[in-house]
Amino acid sequence: MSDAGAAWRAPSRVTWPVRAGLLGVLVAVVLLAVASVWALLTGPALAAVVGPFVAAAVAVAAARAAGPGVDGLARRLVPRPATTPYAVLADTAARVREGSLADALPGLARVLGEGTAAETAGVWLAVGDDLVAEAVFPPGEGAGERVPSLAALLARPGIDHAVPVLAGERLRAVLTVGKAGRPVTAADRRLVRDVAGGAHLLLQGVARGAELAARVRRVDELATETAASRRRLEVAREVERRRLATELRGATTERLAAFRLAVTDAGEALEDAEDDPEGAADMARHHVEEARDRLSELIDRFRVIARGVHPAVLREQGPRAALEEVAADLPRRVHLSGRLSDRLPWEIESGLYYAAASAISLLAAHAGRRPLEAHLDRHGDVVEVRVEDGDPEGDAAWLRDALADDLDRLAALGGGLDVVDRGGLLELRAWLPDRLRPVVLDPGGAP
Secondary structure, eight states: OOHHHHHHHSOOTTTHHHHHHHHHHHHHHHHHHHHHHHHHHHOHHHHHHHHHHHHHHHHHHHHHHTHHHHHHHHHHHSOOOOOOHHHHHHHHHHHHHHSOGGGHHHHHHHHHHHHTTOSEEEEEEEETTEEEEEEEESTTSSTTOEESSHHHHHTSTTOOEEEEEEETTEEEEEEEEEOTTSOOOHHHHHHHHHHHHHTHHHHHHHHHHHHHHHHHHHHHHHHHHHHHHHHHHHHHHHHHHHHHHHHHHHHHHHHHHHHHHHHHHHHHHHHTTTTOHHHHHHHHHHHHHHHHHHHHHHHHHHHHHHHHHSOHHHHHHOHHHHHHHHHHTSSSOEEEEOOOSSOOOHHHHHHHHHHHHHHHHHHTSSOOSSOEEEEEEEETTEEEEEEEESSOSSOHHHHHHHTHHHHHHHHHTTOEEEEEEOSSOEEEEEEEESSOOOSSOOTTSOO
């Protein structure tokens, strides 16, 4: 039980005499009743010896059992002492000396409730854009609740009167009382107003402390978000490194081997020039031409890789034009539709492009009977590319595994990739937010 709750339930110095008198009357009545009944049951002789002890035991038990009821009756019989702003400030000052500023708020809510004979009372603090029930009376009922504005607080059931506490033009706190259908008198309004005026420095200090605590929590959240962002960027870099390594390995291994073989054959042909100079020269010329072709293929492949790493068309014209360039070199026809109405940050456009280019290249690697359908679109704050294959060679699991690196890249940027097999129709959807969410937000605003 809180201090405020104990203060409300324990007998006060004002009600103690009335409580003692009521208990005395109760004990006297019980003693008389038990003694009379015992005398009738056992006779005068035994009742004179044992009766007082039995009556006393029953009276003690009855007094203990009737204690809470007697307390309530005593409080109802004794007039409620008038509460003044000076008493409130004195009670508040005592609580501040005993603990922190926030320790004074439950007493403040109690004084509001008792002073106005209200069913409920509350001290609401402004934290950011919200009002938070920092202290309530009776204790525990609604503590910690949030409302988005003063208007929302006034519209709540059970709030019959409210007095805002301002620092300049800024709302810092609100004192509220609820009287459950009974009228809020002029004296009640004056008391709440005087309490707000007398305790405004306290309330402003506590409100600033609560706002500072909220900002500290937000800083901790931002630190966690920053660490998570760094981890996502590390994942994205690792994904790109693996993709580039795979591209280079696939581009160089066979082509370099063929180029080296052609050069070696040309050298061997020249070594045989003594026996057949003309034939050796023709053979060497043939192998040199073959080596030149292999070198041209290797250079072209490096250009394709470079275009994939940093496609100039993507930078200059956007994802639609860059995907058209990719589709032009594929053995299967790709029908592109839709476009993004506005240019987006480079990370978003490149992330969407790489995912779409990988999916199109995988699905169009064979000459299917139907063209691939690829569609760029934007819905609210989400941009996406949808690819449909009506003549797939693989299933959804195969395509999802093949695009694992692209899925990691999209996830690192806050998006995702879904693949669904609809029985002969393979559908892929890759999506991203239209902007990277800022790491640092205004701590005074909503997170």
